[in-house]
Amino acid sequence: MSLHEATTPAFRANARAALDNANLQAALRGSRGNFITKRARAREDLPEFDALRDRARDIKDHVLAHLDLYLEAYEAQVIASGGHVHWAETAEEARAIVLDLCRQAGAKAVNKGKTMISEECGINDFLAENGIAPVETDLGEYIIQLRGEVPSHIIAPAVHVTVPEIEAAFRKAHTHLDPDRDLSDLAALQAEARGVLREKYFQAEVGITGANMLIAETGHSVIVTNEGNGDLTQSLPRMHIVMASLEKIVPTLEDAATILRILGRSATGQEMSVYTTFSRGPRRPGDPDGPEEYHVVLLDNGRSNMLATPFQDMLRCIRCGACMNHCPVYQAVGGHAYGWVYPGPMGAVLTPSLIGVEQGGQLPNASSFCGRCEEVCPVRIPLPGMMRSWREREFEKRLTPAAMRRGLGLWAFAARRPRLYRIAARLGAGLLSRLGSKTGRIASLPFARGWTGERDLPAPQRGGTFMDRWKAARR
Amino acid sequence: MSGPHVALFVTCLVDMFRPSVAFATVKLLEDAGCRVEVPPVQTCCGQPAWNSGDRENAKAIARQVIAAFEGYAHVVVPSGSCAATIARDYERMFEADDPWAARARALGARTHEITAFLTDVLGVTEVGQKAPVSVTYHDSCSGLRSLGIREQPRRLLASVAGLELREMAENDVCCGFGGTFCVKYPDISNVMAGDKTRNIAATGADMVLAGDLGCLMNMAGKASREGRAFRARHVVEVLAGDLATPPIGEAG
Amino acid sequence: MSARARILDRIRAAAAPGDRQATVAAWMAAPGGGPLPHQATSHGAQRLTQFMQKLDAAAATVGRVSALAELPKALAHELRKRKLPARIRFGDDPVFAGLDWGTIGTSRGPGRIEEPATLSRAEFGLAETGTLVLASGPDNPVTLTFLGETHFVLLREADLCGGFEDFWTAWRERGLDPRTLNMVTGPSRSADVGQVLQLGAHGPVALHVFLLS
Numbered sequence: 001m002s003l004h005e006a007t008t009p010a011f012r013a014n015a016r017a018a019l020d021n022a023n024l025q026a027a028l029r030g031s032r033g034n035f036i037t038k039r040a041r042a043r044e045d046l047p048e049f050d051a052l053r054d055r056a057r058d059i060k061d062h063v064l065a066h067l068d069l070y071l072e073a074y075e076a077q078v079i080a081s082g083g084h085v086h087w088a089e090t091a092e093e094a095r096a097i098v099l100d101l102c103r104q105a106g107a108k109a110v111n112k113g114k115t116m117i118s119e120e121c122g123i124n125d126f127l128a129e130n131g132i133a134p135v136e137t138d139l140g141e142y143i144i145q146l147r148g149e150v151p152s153h154i155i156a157p158a159v160h161v162t163v164p165e166i167e168a169a170f171r172k173a174h175t176h177l178d179p180d181r182d183l184s185d186l187a188a189l190q191a192e193a194r195g196v197l198r199e200k201y202f203q204a205e206v207g208i209t210g211a212n213m214l215i216a217e218t219g220h221s222v223i224v225t226n227e228g229n230g231d232l233t234q235s236l237p238r239m240h241i242v243m244a245s246l247e248k249i250v251p252t253l254e255d256a257a258t259i260l261r262i263l264g265r266s267a268t269g270q271e272m273s274v275y276t277t278f279s280r281g282p283r284r285p286g287d288p289d290g291p292e293e294y295h296v297v298l299l300d301n302g303r304s305n306m307l308a309t310p311f312q313d314m315l316r317c318i319r320c321g322a323c324m325n326h327c328p329v330y331q332a333v334g335g336h337a338y339g340w341v342y343p344g345p346m347g348a349v350l351t352p353s354l355i356g357v358e359q360g361g362q363l364p365n366a367s368s369f370c371g372r373c374e375e376v377c378p379v380r381i382p383l384p385g386m387m388r389s390w391r392e393r394e395f396e397k398r399l400t401p402a403a404m405r406r407g408l409g410l411w412a413f414a415a416r417r418p419r420l421y422r423i424a425a426r427l428g429a430g431l432l433s434r435l436g437s438k439t440g441r442i443a444s445l446p447f448a449r450g451w452t453g454e455r456d457l458p459a460p461q462r463g464g465t466f467m468d469r470w471k472a473a474r475r
Numbered sequence: 476m477s478g479p480h481v482a483l484f485v486t487c488l489v490d491m492f493r494p495s496v497a498f499a500t501v502k503l504l505e506d507a508g509c510r511v512e513v514p515p516v517q518t519c520c521g522q523p524a525w526n527s528g529d530r531e532n533a534k535a536i537a538r539q540v541i542a543a544f545e546g547y548a549h550v551v552v553p554s555g556s557c558a559a560t561i562a563r564d565y566e567r568m569f570e571a572d573d574p575w576a577a578r579a580r581a582l583g584a585r586t587h588e589i590t591a592f593l594t595d596v597l598g599v600t601e602v603g604q605k606a607p608v609s610v611t612y613h614d615s616c617s618g619l620r621s622l623g624i625r626e627q628p629r630r631l632l633a634s635v636a637g638l639e640l641r642e643m644a645e646n647d648v649c650c651g652f653g654g655t656f657c658v659k660y661p662d663i664s665n666v667m668a669g670d671k672t673r674n675i676a677a678t679g680a681d682m683v684l685a686g687d688l689g690c691l692m693n694m695a696g697k698a699s700r701e702g703r704a705f706r707a708r709h710v711v712e713v714l715a716g717d718l719a720t721p722p723i724g725e726a727g
Numbered sequence: 728m729s730a731r732a733r734i735l736d737r738i739r740a741a742a743a744p745g746d747r748q749a750t751v752a753a754w755m756a757a758p759g760g761g762p763l764p765h766q767a768t769s770h771g772a773q774r775l776t777q778f779m780q781k782l783d784a785a786a787a788t789v790g791r792v793s794a795l796a797e798l799p800k801a802l803a804h805e806l807r808k809r810k811l812p813a814r815i816r817f818g819d820d821p822v823f824a825g826l827d828w829g830t831i832g833t834s835r836g837p838g839r840i841e842e843p844a845t846l847s848r849a850e851f852g853l854a855e856t857g858t859l860v861l862a863s864g865p866d867n868p869v870t871l872t873f874l875g876e877t878h879f880v881l882l883r884e885a886d887l888c889g890g891f892e893d894f895w896t897a898w899r900e901r902g903l904d905p906r907t908l909n910m911v912t913g914p915s916r917s918a919d920v921g922q923v924l925q926l927g928a929h930g931p932v933a934l935h936v937f938l939l940s
Contacts, residue, residue, distance in 0.1 A: 140919035228930025257891035307741035368653025391528030440726035450658030458724030466494035
């Protein structure tokens, strides 16, 4: 699956296929609720949690209002510590920068810690096309790389894969191991991946990681992981490349602490993830390990165009995944149905911003606006409101499907004329009431298959509309 | 009567599909001493237009509702979703310097969902009804998350003699209705509805109650297609003692 | 015009008017200002207890050592208990260099591909979350933190902080500038296989802390 061919316009078909995929459904059902319970417990255990969310929101808003200044301050610190900063306006530019750096390092293999920005830029396919082997080291990313897939979740990339599927992928890929080996338990699977990847850590010339934060005060890039793969990825090769988008900046170390206090709790319910690593520059003179070169690729790719628009608040996102963990639509269809890099509610808002509403417009429509995402968002992004704003843009650009526009137009015409509306309601209620007079419900309606395909339509009560009955009774 | 002057916003679904919900709402309000009027200039709150990105029609309908309802002390709605549209969204539809924004804000401040109005505004603690039934309560999303309605219906239900409340798993998870969502994405909506009816059935309760007819029609329609045994009613029917009216999706 | 200039120009074009330089300077000059969680404010014996409880919650183990000279004996005991070979690898930290390691075979240097046990010294600990803070460098090579099957860490009780707030202050005062500052909260883990949490994903399977009074 190539990353750049967004299948977002086919969301409906993707969703149907996902619902019919028994393995996917088993995987989704298996994980459902885990994240929710753990986050809820972590929140209960920290009375200041919601106040910290407010503070985190304020920090990010402050950064976005002064982003140019913080980027310059950050860049100066990276340079002062012996690192390099490369600015990329587009994914193409970022790819070219990374390839150039890899070639400078004489890289044949590149190890990768988990980075969604690299997914956004399609680094893996690009490096492979250019003769450099990318090796994903996050266990979940490794699994999906073997399966030729992309992540279906921003923090649990292989959440859609069942254990038997993992075993099959390992048997297919790890042909150097005994074909009769026992992989019947989870521990054996994890141990095998650990063994295979341990070798690879020592072979790559370049390590690419993402960044959860970039700290303007110090020039640190920060990664947060549980496995430790990001640390081996950046500490063993001779070059460390950080791929990060502009909005990852936070001003100070204290501000980073505020974000850390809500990040792990919102993501996995952990007070702290196992490894939080602050990296600054290359290895120091006399250091026996660590990279000799440190490069940061700062990616814009449409983000600066989101400033001062109704979608600016989306740039507060800290990529915890809580919105998708709590989203009933995501939980029903999984992340791949969304058809581009970012799934779930955050993806439904971000995707149209980055690839255009013409391509990504399905996503903000595929929401019941239940509001659970906004309720749990650690930086209080008004996700449903922003999805609604996208629908408005679509409507203005006349991208809303014609049938929908016609139906809406007809309904609104009546709704703006109460007397006409009364008559229409009376006729409609009478007709539907007669259709369902025997059972009280209607099993099939030709013009409402969307409703009656899988559920009955309760018929209107007999005796007319409320407005008619009220008028008759009271006057 | 000298109690508060209340305008009932019926909602389009209640008007057309289940007038008994509006009659039960009127009864609860009158029992609590309110003078209830039903302004004739009302159709729908405009939420379908607003949530579909059709701001112009949404604003036109909002202006119509604001003009028709601003003369009353309170506006009461038997739906958390429609109440939230009036109370929260109307103001957002207009530019800040548009005079309608201030009128929308003023109306929003006086607009309430029925169970919240009874408990929070009128201080009702008892409805004086008897109903020997076991029920489970679905928290409809807009009411829960936009208006913070959660305890109010439960407090009132607790005052119904003989009624047993059995909470379901995931009672705060969307049932898959979501307004136009259920017909725009019927496949996904159906899965969500199926999860909901399974959770309801697992409680063994006689009926599911909720404060929004849209969600109720979705849950009842799914349950009847699946042949589930539980019934579905709007919470006000139970609170007003109307168990004689056939449940949602059943013939009398 | 460079990509850098174009990006910065777009950001500036979207910015609200006002003395933004001064706002940024003021923010940077007074770091902090967020809510202070109660759990980050422990003191004295309570801080120690909290730290040990949080280590336990993070699936790490902890033992106390009354004097530095006791460390080899305590380590030997832990290695035996865990059925690990009597070998340890650590860096050039002078704290370790001066000790008599007795029967334990020692080696110096960064992490290697197979290493049953490694030892590092943490600069600080955070009672708030049971977190160890390590500074990379010749004394404590960063790879020792990730390449040992079992990672042992020495922490002086005096270096234990309540939480992030006093930690950052202490960190700045110590004036270190390592390539990496590693916060470690328990042993490595992953839930990527079947969404079931397992320890020892890439890094250590076990983490043991020696708290030095």
